[in-house]
Amino acid sequence: xxxxxxxxxxxxxxxxxxxxxxxxxxxxxxxxxxxxxxxxxxxxxxxxxxxxxxxxxxxxxxxxxxxxxx
Amino acid sequence: xxxxxxxxxxxxxxxxxxxxxxxxxxxxxxxxxxxxxxxxxxxxxxxxxxxxxxxxxxxxxxxxxxxxxxxxxxxxxxxxxxxxxxxxxxxxxxxxxxxxxxxxxxxxxxxxxxxxxxxxxxxxxxxxxxxxxxxxxxxxxxxxxxxxxxxxxxxxxxxxxxxxxxxxxxxxxxxxxxxxxxxxxxxxxxxxxxxxxxxxxxxxxxxxxxxxxxxxxxxxxxxxxxxxxxxxxxxxxxxxxxxxxxxxxxxxxxxxxxxxxxxxxxxxxxxxxxxxxxxxxxxxxxx
Numbered sequence: 001x002x003x004x005x006x007x008x009x010x011x012x013x014x015x016x017x018x019x020x021x022x023x024x025x026x027x028x029x030x031x032x033x034x035x036x037x038x039x040x041x042x043x044x045x046x047x048x049x050x051x052x053x054x055x056x057x058x059x060x061x062x063x064x065x066x067x068x069x070x
Numbered sequence: 071x072x073x074x075x076x077x078x079x080x081x082x083x084x085x086x087x088x089x090x091x092x093x094x095x096x097x098x099x100x101x102x103x104x105x106x107x108x109x110x111x112x113x114x115x116x117x118x119x120x121x122x123x124x125x126x127x128x129x130x131x132x133x134x135x136x137x138x139x140x141x142x143x144x145x146x147x148x149x150x151x152x153x154x155x156x157x158x159x160x161x162x163x164x165x166x167x168x169x170x171x172x173x174x175x176x177x178x179x180x181x182x183x184x185x186x187x188x189x190x191x192x193x194x195x196x197x198x199x200x201x202x203x204x205x206x207x208x209x210x211x212x213x214x215x216x217x218x219x220x221x222x223x224x225x226x227x228x229x230x231x232x233x234x235x236x237x238x239x240x241x242x243x244x245x246x247x248x249x250x251x252x253x254x255x256x257x258x259x260x261x262x263x264x265x266x267x268x269x270x271x272x273x274x275x276x277x278x279x280x281x282x283x284x285x286x287x288x289x290x291x292x293x294x295x296x297x298x299x300x301x302x303x304x305x306x307x308x309x310x311x312x313x314x315x316x317x318x319x320x321x322x323x324x325x326x327x328x329x330x331x332x333x334x335x336x337x338x339x340x341x342x343x344x345x346x347x348x349x350x351x352x353x354x355x356x357x
Binding site: 037039046047049050053054057060063064066067 | 149150151152153166170173174177178181296
C-alpha cells in the first residue's frame with residue numbers, strides 16, 4: 001500500500017485533544033452521579049465505557065495522522 | 071415468560087437477525103399478530119434480548135473465527151504502527167470505521183427508540199420502508215449491471231463484475247456503517263441496510279453479506295456485553311434464557327451459512343417482497 005512521508009500535525013493534535021476530552025468525560029461519568037446526557041441521575045458506567053473507547057480510537061487516529069497515510 | 075415462549079422468541083430472533091428482514095421488527099410484530107403474551111417493552115425483555123444477541127454474536131464469531139483472529143491481530147498491528155500494510159489491517163479499520171456511527175448514535179438514542187418497540191404499526195410501516203430500501207438497492211444494482219454489460223441472469227459471472235470487501239474505500243465503508251444506524255428502528259433490518267449499502271458501493275452480493283456479518287459482530291457483542299449486569303437482577307430465569315441463547319446462536323449460525331451460499335447468486339428481492347407483505351399484514355391486523 002502506498003504511503004507518503006510527513007504527518008498531518010494539526011489533525012494529530014486535534015485528535016489528541018479530543019482523546020483527552022473523552023478521557024476527562026470518562027472520569028467524570030465514573031466518579032460523578034449525574035444525569036448529563038443520560039435519562040436518570042446515577043453513575044453511568046456505560047457512558048464511561050463509550051468515552052474510553054472513543055478516547056482510544058482518537059489516540060489510534062492521532063497515531064495514523066502523525067504518520068499521514070495516503 | 072414460559073420456556074416455550076422463550077424458545078419461540080429465540081427461534082424467531084436467531085433466524086431473523088442475519089436475514090435482511092429485521093429481527094427487532096419481528097420481535098415487535100409477530101407476538102402481536104399471534105396474540106402472544108409477550109411485550110418487547112417489558113423490563114424482563116432486555117436481559118432476554120441481551121442473551122439472544124450474545125448467542126447470535128457467538129455464532130458469527132465461530133463462523134468467521136479465522137477471519138476474526140486475523141482482523142484483531144491486524145487491528146493491533148495497524149494501531150501501534152499507525153500505518154496499514156496488509157488487507158487484514160485494512161479490513162480491521164474498515165470495520166472500526168463502519169461501527170463508530172451506529173455505536174455512538176445507538177448509544178444516545180437507545181431510550182427514545184425503545185418507545186417504538188411497543189408500537190407494532192410503526193414496525194409494520196418500517197418493514198415496508200425496509201422492503202423499499204432492499205428493492206431500491208437491487209434496482210440500482212441492475213442498472214450498474216446493464217452499464218457494465220453483464221447478463222442479469224448469469225449468476226456467478228454476473229457477480230464477478232463487482233468488488234470484494236478488501237477493495238472497499240473508506241467513504242463507502244463509512245456509508246455502509248452509517249446505514250446501520252437506520253436499523254435502530256424496529257422494522258428496518260441491520261443486515262438489509264448494510265447489504266443494500268454494500269451493493270450501492272459496488273460490492274458483490276456475497277461480499278455485501280460477509281461485510282454485513284463482520285460489521286454486525288462488534289455491535290451485537292457490545293450491545294450484549296454492556297447489558298450483562300441486567301442478567302444478575304433478581305427474578306431473571308437465567309437457565310431458560312441461557313438455553314434460549316444457545317438456540318438463537320445455533321439458528322443464527324445455520325442462517326448465516328445459508329445466506330452466504332444464497333448470496334453467491336441470489337438477490338435481495340425475495341426478502342423485500344416478504345417484508346412488504348408482513349408490513350401490510352401488520353398494518354391491517356395489528357392491535
